[in-house]
Structures are given as structure tokens and as C-alpha cells.
Amino acid sequence: MKKFVLVTGGTGYIGSHTAVELIEEGFEVVIVDNLVNSSIEVLDGIEQITGIRPHFEKFDLCDSIKIDELCKKYPRLEVIVHFAALKAVGESVEIPLDYYYNNLVSSINLLRAMIDYNIPNMVFSSSAAVYGLPDKLPVTEDSPVKKANSPYGNTKQIIEEIILDTINVNSNLEAISLRYFNPIGAHKSALIGELPLGVPLNLVPYVTQTAIGIRDHLRVFGNDYNTPDGTGVRDYINVVDLSRAHVSAIKRLLDKKCKSNYEVFNLGTGKGLSVMEIVKSFEKATGQKIKYKIYPRRPGDIDIVYADTSYSNRELGWKAEISLEETLLSAWNWEKNIRKKS
Ligand code: NAD
Numbered sequence: 001m002k003k004f005v006l007v008t009g010g011t012g013y014i015g016s017h018t019a020v021e022l023i024e025e026g027f028e029v030v031i032v033d034n035l036v037n038s039s040i041e042v043l044d045g046i047e048q049i050t051g052i053r054p055h056f057e058k059f060d061l062c063d064s065i066k067i068d069e070l071c072k073k074y075p076r077l078e079v080i081v082h083f084a085a086l087k088a089v090g091e092s093v094e095i096p097l098d099y100y101y102n103n104l105v106s107s108i109n110l111l112r113a114m115i116d117y118n119i120p121n122m123v124f125s126s127s128a129a130v131y132g133l134p135d136k137l138p139v140t141e142d143s144p145v146k147k148a149n150s151p152y153g154n155t156k157q158i159i160e161e162i163i164l165d166t167i168n169v170n171s172n173l174e175a176i177s178l179r180y181f182n183p184i185g186a187h188k189s190a191l192i193g194e195l196p197l198g199v200p201l202n203l204v205p206y207v208t209q210t211a212i213g214i215r216d217h218l219r220v221f222g223n224d225y226n227t228p229d230g231t232g233v234r235d236y237i238n239v240v241d242l243s244r245a246h247v248s249a250i251k252r253l254l255d256k257k258c259k260s261n262y263e264v265f266n267l268g269t270g271k272g273l274s275v276m277e278i279v280k281s282f283e284k285a286t287g288q289k290i291k292y293k294i295y296p297r298r299p300g301d302i303d304i305v306y307a308d309t310s311y312s313n314r315e316l317g318w319k320a321e322i323s324l325e326e327t328l329l330s331a332w333n334w335e336k337n338i339r340k341k342s
């Protein structure tokens with residue numbers, strides 16, 4: 001019998017790619033999303049790729065009554081993969097209460113439902129942001145959690161703590177927090193991908209929008225960092241590789257392979273790349289020239305961060321496999337595809 005997985009935020013960027021991987025692995029996927037940062041057409045993309053349309057319920061996870069109704073409608077849910085959140089770092093500084101309310105209340109409601117409706121497993125979308133400016137590189141799962149430098153980052157730290165506290169007193173519950181480094185790229189079909197609203201904050205969507213002519217040039221934020229070429233270094237991971245790690249985490253939970261009721265894994269490639277290396281690789285992969293100018297450092301940015309992935313590779317039996325060039329080409333194909341539609 002198919003196992004039911006609830007994917008919150010499943011019409012969003014990472015959620016939609018994970019829904020595809022889960023459906024392809026034979027899971028029955030139920031998506032909840034209020035579409036605050038995604039669109040209903042994403043369901044068409046998932047269906048076109050997999051041949052299956054996931055169940056979809058549109059509501060705000062801050063509404064606990066709606067969650068009750070959902071759990072009664074789908075009594076066989078075994079896992080919640082919790083992606084739904086507001087995620088813009090800068091915006092979270094402007095409207096902190098919206099971020100704390102949305103991200104914390106939705107998570108608390110889901111944990112309450114796990115207890116009330118006997119849903120034993122959760123996979124939570126956390127972030128490498130919890131490590132702040134790391135003392136040592138690469139960053140292992142044992143690296144200390146540092147004071148968050150934005151309300152958004154703080155919600156991730158607080159939710160991880162809330163999950164742990166809840167699990168400590170509910171021995172039938174288990175959870176895995178996955179700390180993402182920098183997810184980039186799109187599904188190779190170019191039928192789903194990232195849909196940033198307005199001016200993109202992240203590097204790769206800005207690069208693809210520059211290549212297609214929506215932006216005049218890429219703003220490279222700082223070339224005086226303590227890195228080989230002076231530009232910031234990050235660990236960029238293909239979104240499909242990242243999604244596959246969720247399938248591994250779910251299987252680990254369902255197969256009762258966890259070493260403790262709460263586990264944490266880094267999801268990255270283990271390799272740090274600079275802004276200029278991304279630009280050069282994009283040009284090589286796509287044949288598109290990227291115009292760029294050097295700007296001052298962006299407030300809050302750090303020099304360099306990348307993951308130690310040995311623990312997640314070993315324990316999850318998973319490894320990021322898709323090459324950087326293939327990943328950047330997928331981002332470019334997605335950009336071309338969405339502009340064709342609009
Ligand atoms: P996204 O904005 O594309 O997807 C999140 C989805 O959640 C959206 O579709 C949005 O409509 C939905 N949502 C938000 N609040 C909701 C609510 N109260 N009720 C119902 N639906 C709600 O973001 P993403 O990039 O796919 O990120 C997914 C998760 O991964 C988030 O938790 C994010 O914080 C985390 N994360 C993302 C990155 C990244 O670089 N993309 C890095 C680290 C962690």
C-alpha cells in the first residue's frame with residue numbers, strides 16, 4: 001500500500017521538486033500550501049513530469065482547525081515534510097512579527113497534529129544559516145549554532161528547539177532537521193523551478209535574469225573577502241539532489257533507522273564556490289555572457305561557508321551527484337521557459 005506523505009509548502013521551489021521525487025518513489029503525496037509565495041500551476045508541472053497529480057489543499061497552516069480537517073480527511077499520513085515558511089532574510093528584518101507568527105505558529109500546529117492524530121514522523125527544512133559565521137570549515141553537524149543575524153534565521157533555530165522539546169516528551173515521535181546550504185537549479189524538464197517575486201535576492205536567479213535581459217548587469221557584492229578571488233564562497237547544491245535527500249530521510253524514519261528520535265543533517269556538496277566561479281561556470285554551461293559590476297559588500301554576508309557532508313553521505317546513503325554545469329544549465333532552461341509563458 002502506498003505511504004501517505006504530507007508536503008507543506010509543496011507548490012514552492014524545494015517542495016515541488018521533492019513532491020516529484022516522492023511521487024516517483026511511489027509515495028502518495030498530499031500538498032498543503034496557501035500560495036503566498038507560489039502558484040497553483042506548479043501542480044500542472046508536477047503532473048506533467050510524474051503523470052500523477054498530487055492531492056492539494058489550499059489553506060494557511062496557521063489555522064489549526066483546517067489542519068484538524070486535513071488529518072481527518074487523510075487519516076493515513078505517516079510523515080510530514082515541513083517546507084512551508086516565509087524565507088526572505090531582508091524582509092524578515094522589516095516585518096519580524098509576520099515571520100515569527102507564520103513560521104512558528106504553522107510549525108507548532110503541525111507538531112500538535114502529529115500528537116493528536118498519531119503522525120509519527122517529521123522532516124524539517126532548516127538552514128545552514130543556523131551556523132552563522134562558522135569558527136571552522138567545513139561545517140559539521142556538531143558545529144555550534146550561532147546567534148541568528150535575522151528574524152528568519154532565528155525562526156529556524158527556534159523551530160529546531162521546539163521540535164526537539166516536543167519529541168523529548170513524546171517518545172513515539174521522530175524528526176530529522178535538514179540544514180540546507182545553497183539550493184540552486186531546476187528540474188531538468190524545465191517544467192518546475194524557482195519563481196522569485198520581484199528583484200531576486202539570490203545569486204543564481206539574478207544571473208539567469210541578467211542573461212535573459214531583465215537585469216542590466218549582475219551586482220557582485222564585494223571582491224575584498226578573505227577568499228581566493230575575493231568574492232563570497234558558498235556551497236551550491238542542485239535542488240533535485242537536495243530533494244532526493246528528503247526521500248532518503250523519509251525512508252530512514254519509516255525504516256526505523258534513526259540513531260535517536262531527533263537527528264540533524266547538512267545538505268550540501270562539500271565544495272565551496274565563489275561568485276565569480278559561478279559566473280564563469282554559467283557562461284561555460286550556457287554560452288551566455290554575464291555583464292557584472294563590483295558593488296560594496298551586502299550587509300550580513302559572510303566570507304565563506306561550505307558543508308562537511310560526510311555524515312549525511314554515510315548515514316543517509318545519499319550524495320549530491322549532479323554537476324555544477326548541468327545545474328546552471330537547468331536554471332537557464334527554466335528561466336527561458338518561464339519567460340516564454342509570460
Ligand atoms: P518557497 O517560498 O518557494 O516555498 C515555501 C512555500 O510555503 C510557498 O509555496 C508558500 O506559499 C508556502 N507557505 C508559506 N507559509 C505558509 C503557510 N502559513 N501555510 C501554507 N503555506 C505556506 O521556499 P523554498 O525555497 O522552497 O523553501 C522551502 C523551505 O526551505 C523553507 O522552509 C525555507 O526556509 C527553507 N530553506 C530554503 C533555502 C533556499 O535557499 N531556498 C535555504 C535554506 C532553507
Ligand code: UFG
Nearest residue numbers: 127128129181182201202203206219220221232234275301
Ligand atoms: N550575491 C551577489 N549578487 C547577488 C546575489 C548574491 O554577489 O545579486 C552573492 C552574495 O553576496 C553571496 C553569494 O552570492 O556571496 C550567495 O548569495 P545568496 O543570496 O544566493 O545566498 P546566501 O548564502 O546569502 O543565502 C542562502 C539563502 C538563505 C540561507 C543560506 C544558507 O538565501 O536563506 O543560503 O547558507 F540561509
